[in-house]
Every structure is written in C-alpha cells, then in structure tokens.
Amino acid sequence: MTDHLRALLVHLFTATGAVFAMLAMLAAVDEKWSLMFLWLVVAFAVDGLDGPMARKYDVKTNAPEFDGVLLDLIIDYLTYVFIPAFALFKSDLMGGWTGWASIIVITFASAMYFADTRMKTKDNSFHGFPGCWNMLVLVIFALEPNFWVSFALVALLAVAMFLPLKFIHPVRTERWRNVSLPVAFAWTFFAGWAAWVDFHPESWAHWGLVVTSIYLLFAGIAQQVFPAK
Secondary structure (H helix, E strand, O other), X not given: OXXXXXXXXXXXXXXXHHXXXXXXXXXXXOOXXXXXXXXXXXXXXXXXXXXXXHHHOOHHHHOOOOOHHHHHHHHHHHHHHHHHHHHHHHOOOOOHHHHHHHHHHHHHHHHHHHOOOOOEOOOOOEXXXXXXXXXXXXXXXXXXXXXXXXXXXXXXXXXXXXXXXXXXXXXXXXXXXXXXXXXXXXXXXXHHHHHHOOOOOOOOHHHHHHHHHHHHHHHHHHHHHOOOO
16 A cells, blocks of 8 residues: 555545534434434544544645645534534523524634634644534533533633633643543543433433543643643
C-alpha cells in the first residue's frame, strides 16, 4: 500500500463522521435521543482517532488534494454544535425563550469560534471553550437539571469561548496527557453507557460523566493557574 493510499484512507475515515452525523440527525428528528447520542459518541470516537492517524501518515504531504483540517471542522460543527443544539431545543429540556436563546447563542458563537485562526494555543490546547456542546447537552440529558441551570451553563460556556482561558485537547496537549487521555476514553465509555440505558436516572454512568466532564472542562484552566516549571 502506497503512502498516498494510506493518507487517502485516513481522509475517508474522517469523512465517515458525516455519515454518523446524518444518522444522529435522523434519530433526533424522530426524537430518539438515546440513539442520536449513540451515533454522536461513535462520531466522537472517530474524531479522536483520525487526528493521530493523520499525523502518522502525514496526510498534508501524502494526500494534499483534500484538506483534512477543513473536513474535520465541517463534521465537528455538525456533531459538536448543530445536532446537539437541535436536540436541546426539541427535547423541551429548556422551555420558552431560553430554548430559543440557547440555540441562537450556541450556533452563532460556535460558527465564529470555528473560523477563529487563534483557536489553538502553542501547546495544542484550545484558546477558549472549544464548542464541545455535544458533551454538555449529553450531560443535560442525563441529569435533567432545572432549565435555568442549563441556560446558565450554555451562557457561561458561550462567553468562555472568547475568553483567554485554556481548554485541553486530550490527545494533543502533552501536559497531563497520561491522565487526560484515559479520562477522555472514560468519558466516551460513560456517554455510550448512559445513552445505551436510555439515561436511566439510577445509572452509575451519570456519575462517571460528571466526574470526567469536570476534569476535561477545568484541566486546562488548572494548567494556567499552576504553570509548568
């Protein structure tokens, strides 16, 4: 197998995320929320794997006819932003004007963030909250907090997208990666588990989601507070 073919296969693997996004959207339209999140978890797993594969097979050199970064951003907007925002609105977990305000804020702010050339920091972390609304919305579905709590979280994270706060990339941020990467795998496992049991309120998956989400949300800020020596 040639280097070009290997690199091309990585692009094709990344593109499967679009298929999983469509399957998730079809489930969302039918209000099959657990199935929707299962497809989003699969897309999340693909997104976590394709980056290391792209670097290993040097897709920029060996298959430059396709822009892997652009392809990834298109799919990420669908799976991280658009579909979760739709689900949050249609599920009635946020009623009245808060639902409308949330989907407008999420989609608009994320569009601007995804186009921001300053998105990445020098250590391959994210400059500001990276628009991982799929993670927040899944936790909201699992815990079903008061809609004011949900709206406050949406508002705070939307503002955090444009603040000088650091959010880790579990794969690419080297500092604490020996902890961050297993935590990211654990979050994916708990997310799939929670969706598989239809967000049963007594599932231990919910506690796992809370703990892993807190780490992934605040690890980068903790690195700013306690810089490496």
